[in-house]
Amino acid sequence: MNIEQAMDVRQQRILAALENKNTSVYFDDALDNEMILNMGPQHPATHGVLRLLIKLDGETVAACIPELGYLHRGYEKLAENVSYHEFIPHTDRLDYLSPLMNNTAYVLAVEKLVGIEAPRRAQYIRTIISEMARISSHLLGIGALAMDVGALTVFTWTFREREKMYDIFELLTGARFTTSFTRIGGLAHDMTPEVITAVKEFIEQFPEKFNECITMLNTNRIFVERLDGVGVITREQAIAMGMSGPNIRAVGLKHDLRRTQPYLVYNELDFNIPVLNDGDCLARYYVRLNEVKESVKIVQQCLDKMPSGIVHANEPKKVLPRKEQIYTRMEELIHDFMLINFGVNPPVGEIYHAVEASKGELGFYIQSRGEGHPWRLKIRSPSFMNLQSTSQLVEGGMISDIVAVLGSLDPVMGEADK
């Protein structure tokens, strides 16, 4: 029997059922009921250009295959062809919701490879900008999740807060969000008193505004019920699939690289790691929400504790000299020439350094052959590994829950596709 005949039989049975005034028709052959739906790559709820091929049985998702690569920009090939310094602007565009965090992560990896360390003040500033980036990323994550399940107002409110942060970033780095602020062995420049005042002002007024946003969501029955018990993953599955970040902390695992493998100045700061046990969309949302509050605490502590001093390591052969020195001093001019033309030239070896980015474990694996550019640079992107469990999360659920699951996973395709 070919497809056309089968369709005829199907139509006849539906017609017969209608004539008998039956409202539901059952088919024995499961294949008859299935439908293939294509979601994306252009879809407002896929957070970029993710494509999902969904096999539906009625309204239930029978299978889901994610398809990536619509934003594959060839970062790793680019990295092999540019010097270590030249790759910093490319890290901005990896996870474009928290570029300052990526700058810091990359620079920390290179510093580990080269074997230098930034001064204390630079470490504090890096911590502050990382946490600010985390706040801004989670704000968009929460807002976009709310928008996906139908609450647009919160999205505009979180964007209002993000605009304030963009103003600070612009004051600090000169760009709204392609910042390229860190340098190997330090920062582009020091944090000026105006920026510190701006950060202080923002941090003071932020908790109240943030409470407004989340009260709106937490007391909204529709929002809570659309997330509660949806997209559940168990602890064992989450570990096996390599999930990280807020998604793994939502299954009851206290895994946060800021505490387990401390970098920067995190071991001197007092903050909690929010953990929830349910493993559903609501738990992932709550973990993000609590993380924002913890980040505010971290920024406040850093501002209080921040020492004065220089922000560049005293390693003339590895760290780019200041502009005014290049124009006035011979020694610095030579170093600048050597660093720009031949690069940092770290020793032969390989390292892997990971930080806890807003989406999860962001790692850089770098192989060096003693040249000015990496022989191989691999980006371990958290969104890529988090997306891997999409099919497990949505299979067996309803079709309308897919957007909630994607929103709660909070992937960024720039990072997942590299």
Add this chain to the structure above:
Amino acid sequence: MGLEHALGDTALTTTIDSAINWCRKNSLWPMPLGISCCGIEMMAFAMPRFDVARFGAEVFRFSPRQADLLIVAGTTTYKMATVVRKIYDQMPDPKWVIAMGACTSSGGMYRTYSVVQGIDQFLPVDIYVAGCPPRPDNLLHALLMIQEKIQRGESRSTPMTVAAERQEQQLLQIQGINNN
């Protein structure tokens, strides 16, 4: 003309084309194709601070069938190019295209194997916006320039004969697949 004289100061006369263009330019419905980083700035452009509603283009339609302004915001890869073209083909005439950002306009900083070096290789573009990513103000400027263009009566709509020919070819292709 004698008409204005007869009507006095209370009425205004214009050509019907200019009146339609005036309506069109002040009620653009953009189709936001947020591919990467520029997509975030495009969101900011719609949000309260920059507020595109001031220029009548706040109705973001995620279906190309209901839109007349395509904003391509972000790096277009070879894999994505067919999708972008399909979205453009689905939009009803007349339509306009903004290439937002350096990657979209020229490939930008991504001179690699997977990135199309400018979407004008497969799509007619009306306005290129510079910046990586452009600020929302910059995109607003592009929108105003599109409005000027519409007021001048310029649109890059596909001529009917070409559209018919393309449709025929597509039909032939589909028939070919069925026959095989």
Add this chain to the structure above:
Amino acid sequence: MLTTVVEKLKAQFPNSILGVREFRGETTVHVKKEDILNVCAFLRNDEAGLFNYCSDICGADAYTPENRFEIIYNLYSLSYKHRIRLKVFVDEADLHCPSVISVWPGANWPERETYDMFGIIFDGHDDLRRMYMPEEFEYFPLRKDFPMMGVPDSIPLPRK
């Protein structure tokens, strides 16, 4: 703790450990290709190691006549909070390597990515498709002999 793991590994697989290297406090263990699955399963279940979290799997092109490709496994232990790196050499003449999906299901996509970028075939992987590039693409972009700007007309563009 990590030294015990390496010692145990050497004792358990005397013939398949080709070398251990330390750099900046990180341990890299070179493993024979044929035994990688056993070594991974041992590391995952051994009480001193418990490497239950597979951070990342990636390839690298050394561009040498022999043992041209490397596959690198970055592993992490959620219980002991330490890391180890395994390395396997793959020759250009024989691009096969055992898949470790049975040990860490999360190795699925990283292995697909390695296949996409270097053309290494993972035996035992049930869904070895390209990860990023279109399915009809013929080349492997991260190999050193692949030009940065790609091969002209290797991926079709829609007509204007």
